[in-house]
Amino acid sequence: GYRYSGQTAAFAVRQLKGRSFDRVVVMGPSHRVSMENVVSVPDFTHYTTPLGEVPLDRQFIAELRKHPEFQNIPRAHNGEHSVQIEIPMLQRALGSFQLVPIVVGQLDRSAVKRIGAVLRGLVDANTLVVASSDFTHYGPNFNYVPFTENVPDNLKKLDEGAMKLIEKKDVKGLSDYIEETEATICGRCAIEVLLTILPPDAKMHVLHYDTSGHITGDYTNSVSYYAVVFCGKWNGTERPASQTKAAELSDTDKASLLKLARGTLTYVLENGKMPSVDQLDVEITPTMKRISGTFVTLHKKGDLRGCIGEIFPVRPLYKAVMAQAINAGLNDHRFPQVKAAELPDINFEISVLTPPQPVASAADIVVGKHGVVLKKDGRSAVFLPQVAVEQGWDRETMLSELSQKAGLPGDAWREGASFEVFEAIVFGEKTP
DSSP states (O other), rough: IIIIIIHHHHHHHGGTTTTOOOOEEEEEEHHHHHHBEEEOOOOSSSSETEEEEEEEEHHHHHHHTTTTEEEEEGGTTTOOOHHHHHHHHHHHHHOOOOOEEEOOOOOOOOHHHHHHHHHHHOOEEEEEEEEOOOOOOBBBTBBBBBBBBHHHEEEHHHHHHHHHHHTOOOOOHHHHHHHHHHHOOOHHHHHHHHHSSTTTEEEEEEEEEEEEHHHTTTOSSSEEEEEEEESSSOOOOOOOOOSSSSSOOOOHHHHHHHHHHHHHHHHHHHHOOOOOHHHHOOOTGGGSSSSSSSEEEEEETEEEEEEEESSSSOSSSHHHHHHHHHHHSSOTTTTTOOOOGGGGGGGEEEEEEEOEEEEEGGGGOOOOOOEEEEEEEEEEEEOOOOHHHHHHHOHOOOOOHHHTTTTOOGGGSSSOOOEEEEEEEEEOOOOO
């Protein structure tokens, strides 16, 4: 809240007075939505605060979305204060600018590097990048009490240890320090991405440090805050190649994923809990670790028995397949839950999806090639690419059915709807 963090943040934001930027990239951690090795950038047109509307840089966001690590996960932005809290202060200091809001998921070191490389290839002299994060969360409310005496001084020492590594732009050192001390820095991944973008000669300046314990006079629970700026010029590098295709899966990969799907659902039905990959005796290849959307479909003697998936990639493919195998069997509310005795009569099908991309109109949708996400009036629905072919629908019929699936009139797609399309690699077991 501003009561605690606002004054410290203002020390940094005031440095922007008299400056101008075409765009501001704000990165903050996801507090409510689990997103493994991905970040989310929305397809909104504006953010609104009490100070007015801020337009989003749609072109910059479109470039980001060409890479699978950058997804549009709408629920990640609903109520996510880590990004939103920076905007009014930026409005006050800068006036007009275009915003690129990025909600950052839980990133490993490889993902930090990939995401940083994409951003590094896009930022320029007219771009400001903000990493939004609290520092240490201390106290029983945060389940973090590494010391109980001389709390203010020990907190400052702990926080300064991390800040020294940030000053060196030492991403590995910072990550190791946080793992060693278990320091609860909620936006660590946003900070690490920023460090990978910065040119080597960028200089850090600490402007202010404070804690909520100091502000309230009570260190029982306390959150630390830093105001830090980096000064320099963006170097820019060649942009990484866009990845708009689904993972290139070998026959072995496909067989392993199908074994993983069947084995996961079987294990859950027999044991009532999620198995580990080791328990299913499946080797996970690098391709199976790529961030991908996927659907798992179950058929029983030719009839649909369950189908659930995730269009927007938020985790490695093999983990998504395991989760959606369970959902297809137990959580598709159109059907009763699958019983273990049914499994010999059920065959598994997996659809591995490309990242959804917006299209200008319904005329750009190709039946049989594209899966479609339709959105209108706060409602949405999706069909996989194979659905229209299996049903013998042309484009208009498919979109009419999709509109009705979204709870809209059959002709709702004709005006005011938006569309995203994706492609799929579809493979399955032989029919029992």
